[in-house]
Amino acid sequence: MTPNLHLWLIPLLPLVGAVVNGMFGKRFSRQTVSGVALTFSGAAFAKVLVIAAQFSSLNLPHVETVAAWIRAGSFQADFAFYLDSLSLVMLLVVTGVGFLIHIYSIGYMWEEDGFYRFFAYLNLFMFFMLTLVLASNYLVMFIGWEGVGLASYLLIGFWFTKDEAASAGKKAFIVNRIGDFGFLIALFLMIQHFGSLDFTQVFQIAYSRNVESGIGLLTLIGLLLMVGAAGKSAQLPLYVWLPDAMQGPTPVSALIHAATMVTAGVYMVSRSHLIFERAPLAMMVVAIVGTLTALFAATIGICQTDIKKVLAYSTISQLGYMFMACGVGAFSMGIFHLMTHAFFKGLLFLAAGAVIHSVGGEQDMRKMGGLRTKIPWTFWTMTAATFTIAGFPPFAAFFSKDAILYQAFVSPYGSWVYWAIGVLTAFLTSFYMFRLWFLTFFGEYRGEEHSSHDEHGAASHGHGIHESPKVMLIPLVILAVLSICGGWIGSERFDKFLAPALHSDSAVMESSAAAHAEPPVSETLLSGVSILAAIGGLALAWLLYLRRPQLPQEIAHALGGFYEAVVNKYYVDELYAVLFVKPLLDGSTKILWQGIDRDVIDATLDNSAEGSRKVSDTVRHMQSGNIRSYAGWVAAGAAAVIVYMVWMGTR
Amino acid sequence: MVPLSYYLILGGILFACGVTGFLIQRNIITIFMSIELMLNGVNLSFVAFAAQWHALSGQVFVFFVMVVAAAESAVGLAIIIAVYRNRETLNVDRINLLKL
Numbered sequence: 014m015t016p017n018l019h020l021w022l023i024p025l026l027p028l029v030g031a032v033v034n035g036m037f038g039k040r041f042s043r044q045t046v047s048g049v050a051l052t053f054s055g056a057a058f059a060k061v062l063v064i065a066a067q068f069s070s071l072n073l074p075h076v077e078t079v080a081a082w083i084r085a086g087s088f089q090a091d092f093a094f095y096l097d098s099l100s101l102v103m104l105l106v107v108t109g110v111g112f113l114i115h116i117y118s119i120g121y122m123w124e125e126d127g128f129y130r131f132f133a134y135l136n137l138f139m140f141f142m143l144t145l146v147l148a149s150n151y152l153v154m155f156i157g158w159e160g161v162g163l164a165s166y167l168l169i170g171f172w173f174t175k176d177e178a179a180s181a182g183k184k185a186f187i188v189n190r191i192g193d194f195g196f197l198i199a200l201f202l203m204i205q206h207f208g209s210l211d212f213t214q215v216f217q218i219a220y221s222r223n224v225e226s227g228i229g230l231l232t233l234i235g236l237l238l239m240v241g242a243a244g245k246s247a248q249l250p251l252y253v254w255l256p257d258a259m260q261g262p263t264p265v266s267a268l269i270h271a272a273t274m275v276t277a278g279v280y281m282v283s284r285s286h287l288i289f290e291r292a293p294l295a296m297m298v299v300a301i302v303g304t305l306t307a308l309f310a311a312t313i314g315i316c317q318t319d320i321k322k323v324l325a326y327s328t329i330s331q332l333g334y335m336f337m338a339c340g341v342g343a344f345s346m347g348i349f350h351l352m353t354h355a356f357f358k359g360l361l362f363l364a365a366g367a368v369i370h371s372v373g374g375e376q377d378m379r380k381m382g383g384l385r386t387k388i389p390w391t392f393w394t395m396t397a398a399t400f401t402i403a404g405f406p407p408f409a410a411f412f413s414k415d416a417i418l419y420q421a422f423v424s425p426y427g428s429w430v431y432w433a434i435g436v437l438t439a440f441l442t443s444f445y446m447f448r449l450w451f452l453t454f455f456g457e458y459r460g461e462e463h464s465s466h467d468e469h470g471a472a473s474h475g476h477g478i479h480e481s482p483k484v485m486l487i488p489l490v491i492l493a494v495l496s497i498c499g500g501w502i503g504s505e506r507f508d509k510f511l512a513p514a515l516h517s518d519s520a521v522m523e524s525s526a527a528a529h530a531e532p533p534v535s536e537t538l539l540s541g542v543s544i545l546a547a548i549g550g551l552a553l554a555w556l557l558y559l560r561r562p563q564l565p566q567e568i569a570h571a572l573g574g575f576y577e578a579v580v581n582k583y584y585v586d587e588l589y590a591v592l593f594v595k596p597l598l599d600g601s602t603k604i605l606w607q608g609i610d611r612d613v614i615d616a617t618l619d620n621s622a623e624g625s626r627k628v629s630d631t632v633r634h635m636q637s638g639n640i641r642s643y644a645g646w647v648a649a650g651a652a653a654v655i656v657y658m659v660w661m662g663t664r
Numbered sequence: 665m666v667p668l669s670y671y672l673i674l675g676g677i678l679f680a681c682g683v684t685g686f687l688i689q690r691n692i693i694t695i696f697m698s699i700e701l702m703l704n705g706v707n708l709s710f711v712a713f714a715a716q717w718h719a720l721s722g723q724v725f726v727f728f729v730m731v732v733a734a735a736e737s738a739v740g741l742a743i744i745i746a747v748y749r750n751r752e753t754l755n756v757d758r759i760n761l762l763k764l
Binding site for chain 1 (some may be wrong): 683686688756
């Protein structure tokens with residue numbers, strides 16, 4: 014007998030926080046607002062911890078139905094929650110990292126107007142994200158899926174008076190719609206062919222089918238799900254919204270656009286692994302999209318100068334790794350990297366936020382430098398994160414990234430091409446991260462002097478470069494520890510933990526087990542190559558940005574047009590503008606607005622109004638006010654009726 | 665026995681007189697009387713048909729019409745008195761307060 018865990022409490026607690034702060038927050042003091050936000054997000058975290066503590070005694074998967082929702086004929090979708098090792102990992106990441114970022118936000122957002130609004134949105138996001146993760150069918154998952162999109166939109170546009178922020182929010186929302194469209198079609202296909210959206214039932218049906226060789230139903234569903242995942246997780250070709258999303262406050266970038274929401278696509282694909290395992294073609298597409306995205310975003314990341322934009326492209330690239338893992342069938346490694354990524358990328362963003370905070374809102378790395386000694390705590394935590402993402406052992410990402418690369422090489426779905434591109438990306442990752450690190454913390458300070466040279470002199474000393482408050486540093490330190498130690502669980506043990514949720518005993522997996530028994534290359538060798546790539550990136554960054562700072566300029570000149578293309582993000586935004594936005598805008602303006610709306614719909618109404626006015630104008634003369642003319646009309650009418658009756662009678 | 669058509673023609677003439685009077689007269693009381701004339705033209709054809717077909721319902725209708733006409737006269741005359749007190753005229757063309 015499994016105890017009732019009251020899973021519904023987990024998402025509901027942050028919702029209560031959001032409602033309280035959203036409705037009454039305006040009258041609360043900042044202390045109360047942060048107290049409410051922390052209490053409810055912390056309570057959710059505590060609840061998850063309690064569940065984690067008794068996890069081993071549970072009967073998995075643990076499904077709890079809260080209420081019936083839709084019952085239409087044989088189709089049925091309930092408000093039900095689903096707990097297994099996969100959702101537990103996600104729950105821990107979302108509530109844990111989310112709670113830390115809540116704490117950090119108190120310090121970061123303290124000076125901002127709309128403090129309460131920020132925390133209301135943040136808690137709302139937690140609610141939807143937890144709904145997404147805990148859902149027991151695709152429909153409830155879709156609620157969460159759309160909800161996090163909404164929260165993301167609200168938070169990107171948090172400074173809505175700024176034009177770029179408002180349009181960045183819109184961009185994120187609209188690009189996500191494209192992905193959601195694919196997701197929805199996949200759901201419709203499931204309803205039509207499986208008659209259910211419930212995970213257990215859908216997977217049972219998928220499991221009972223044969224592996225599809227060409228494009229079959231499961232392949233189609235898988236591809237459409239991947240479209241949805243590509244939108245939410247910013248993969249090619251729908252990644253364009255994520256860099257713009259950096260207009261939001263930095264804690265939002267850390268929580269939503271690095272640690273949790275953007276990984277929803279990876280979670281969804283892993284959750285649907287039984288569908289994908291029956292559709293090798295869909296798997297291949299996932300792997301290719303992931304691999305290309307990883308490389309593509311990493312190359313753009315090299316040339317960005319905005320500290321947050323670098324991290325944004327790095328996030329896209331890392332998400333590409335996760336999809337690569339899913340695509341080669343190593344779903345558990347994808348989730349493993351998701352977890353370590355949540356730690357180190359959350360940390361990177363928070364540390365970047367602390368840097369931005371300390372230099373007074375400057376985000377351009379060219380105007381930083383030499384901050385090492387001025388903000389030592391931030392420096393050291395950032396260092397931990399940088400070494401982690403670059404893949405140095407024994408930091409967390411070394412284990413997860415290495416496991417992915419290894420799987421990409423040996424898995425029956427994999428190929429050495431994925432591995433080679435993965436290693437190249439690892440090298441690029443290491444390079445751009447150390448570039449960021451050197452530019453920000455080493456060399457001379459290149460920004461404007463805030464404290465000594467301005468007219469206020471010593472009086473404005475407090476506005477100079479300063480370390481962030483403790484409330485921001487504590488989450489940094491905790492995340493730094495997690496980034497360093499998070500990988501020590503080891504991919505093997507993590508894999509075993511997730512096995513009940515992510516493994517099937519299909520023939521493919523057996524052959525993969527056979528591959529495990531006799532790996533074509535040793536893991537040590539592959540690890541060695543990726544460590545070399547990381548060191549190479551570090552060395553190159555050191556050479557270019559610390560030792561010979563004029564060299565990057567020369568290289569840029571030598572590369573000419575290619576460099577220009579990379580700096581301008583390969584003109585993808587411009588391409589989309591020409592291909593989609595402009596035709597749509599022109600079509601809407603010329604055809605739909607000026608053509609149909611103004612010339613057809615408006616014209617019809619205008620003309621009919623004008624016509625009836627003219628008719629009325631002539632007819633109104635009947636209404637003379639002369640009582641005898643009225644009587645005459647009555648008599649004439651009566652006479653007409655009589656004539657008609659007589660005519661009818663005689664016919 | 666007088667044929668039915670005689671009654672009907674007489675009724676028609678009465679009705680036509682009523683309509684004509686209604687349309688051309690200006691005095692409100694004359695108009696009122698014209699209405700009574702029309703009603704009586706109709707009444708005549710009612711009783712003529714009733715006698716022809718030996719059906720009582722035509723006569724019953726006539727009683728109803730007479731009762732309603734009496735009630736209408738009572739109300740109508742009261743209104744006419746009220747109008748006259750206010751406007752000091754019975755010419756319908758000058759009683760046009762509702763006209764814009």
